[in-house]
Amino acid sequence: MYRYSFYILKKEQLKWKQKTIISPLTILSKFSTWTDIQLTPNQQTSLMELANKTPKEKCDNNKIALKITKIQNMSKQLKTAWEELDIYEQLLTENMELTLKKNEESKQINTINFNEYSEVKEINYNLENISDSIVKEMLDIYTNFVNLDHHLDSNEIRLEIVPGVGGQEAKMFSNELFSMYENFCKLKNYDCVIKNSKLNEEGKGISKNIIAHIKGEGVYVDFAQEIGIHRVQRIPINSKKMQTSTSVVLLFDEKQTKEKLEKKMKIPKNDFIIETKRSGGAGGQSVNKNETCVKITHKPTNIFVEVQKTSSQIQNKSIAMEMIKNKLYNFYYEQEKMNFLKDKKNQKQSGDRSEKIRTYNFSHNTVIDHVANVQYTGIDQFFKGTQLINLINKRKQLFYQNIIDDTLEYLFSYVC
The missing domain is CATH 3.30.70.1660 (Alpha-Beta Plaits)
Known part of the structure; x- marks a missing residue:
């Protein structure tokens, strides 16, 4: 008799509508040192549907339109590769049936491994490359369009x-x-x-x-x-x-908080109003004769400082600029702290069991x-910790699959 159950198993796995891609996709991207992302059957079906859609007329975002076209082209390539596998499946099934009939009397035991055929290996390799490209493109769309506040590259x-x-x-x-x-x-x-x-x-x-x-x-x-x-x-x-x-x-x-503060502290010169006047109070021979007192106001926040520590306007201006930058840093830091506490409250929820x-x-x-x-x-x-690594890796698969789902939903909003 023939041992062909292994082939039957592989045959069922090859249906793109029923099974995920044969080999897992290991994507080493800028977002993570490890990511094992597999396109789910529903995601593959959605990609095939997306390939037949047309961009909406109101889609005035040229970058999104280009991304959609790119995903559509890759989805068509993916479908073609699956169709090629179906053809080889049919041919090899017919060949197997003929071989079974021909050698039925010999009681010979054969094992047919579908994936050992060079043509099939080539198609599988092509499938992995196409799927790899689709996943990478999906992540790029997610981080640049769907969710700009994604944190995926935070270290x-x-x-x-x-x-x-x-x-x-x-x-x-x-x-x-x-x-x-x-x-x-x-x-x-x-x-x-x-x-x-x-x-x-x-x-x-x-x-x-x-x-x-x-x-x-x-x-x-x-x-x-x-x-x-x-x-x-x-x-x-x-x-x-x-x-x-x-x-x-x-x-x-933490990285994003620091980056936000650094960005806010890049203050244009025209955001400052610099005023000078004569220093008040007791002073030397010239302290009240020249305009050595410096006042700097930050227009967007209305925060200001006034310095008359020395008899030099230049020195007072330098001191004032340093002081107002410190004040602004503390002001923006408190803003981020309030956002932090708000996020903390949202994450904590009720604490119920x-x-x-x-x-x-x-x-x-x-x-x-x-x-x-x-x-x-x-x-x-x-x-x-070792088993926690394994668990987190499993959770990350779900995490990235949710990202792909969100990205697909976003892309479908731009097509009809």
Whole structure:
């Protein structure tokens, strides 16, 4: 008899409407050091639909129109490649049936591996390249048109762990979470510096939120998968009942904050009004005769300084300019701080136990991620960081697939 079940499996995988691309796409882009992105069946179907659409007449954005045309052309190439695979599938199926009939009496056992054929290898290679290009183009559209405030290329973050429901147990759990993230950072070669964490008098748990600054390529996308409520279930040492506690993980783009401040501090000269007048009060022989007092006003904010420290107008002007820049920096910093607190409130939500992304059950020794829908056994091992890397990689696949979905929705709004 013939062993052809392997071929039948491959045959089912080749239907582009039913299965994702055969080989996973490893995209090394400017957004992350690792990204395993596969186009889902629905995304492939949407790309085929997009290929047959025409740009709307009101699409006056030439750059978007060019991007749509580029995606459409690549989608047509992808469809052609799948059709070529269908042709080879039919030919090889017919050949297999003839061979089976011809050698039926010999009881010979053969294994037919569809992907070993050179023509098929070439088509698969072409499929990977086309899909690679589509994903890269989608990411480019997302970061330049769909979401300009994307953070995907950020390599510096502020991580905050806030004890939630559960009192002292929640504080202890926050400390454990941070230890897990420290291990994760060591494995990923991220620089992690804790900014504030204080133990209580018994040395148990923490009395304040844990705040850390972390640097490294792709760090924002990694820790974006950790945003939300983490729930722990265990029996405390001095209790016989199971207790449920929570901690909230928050994330902020430290690099973007610095860039915003630097951008705001690039102040045009015509934004300043420089006035001079005679200095008031006691002075030397010439301090009240010349206009040595300098007042500088920043027109957009109406912030001003006035300096009459020396008898030199030039020196006073230099001092005044330095002072007003410091004032403006503090002003803009407070603005960013208010935005930070607003984002923090949005991320924290209610802190309710029901709004959880992950559960750590010490009684069952399991970690369940409710987003990726996966379960790990061995909490102590999970806290060492290796399994967290695997989980975050799974979450990143979903993360980028959501980005592609958002980008497709955006592109469809420009076609009819």
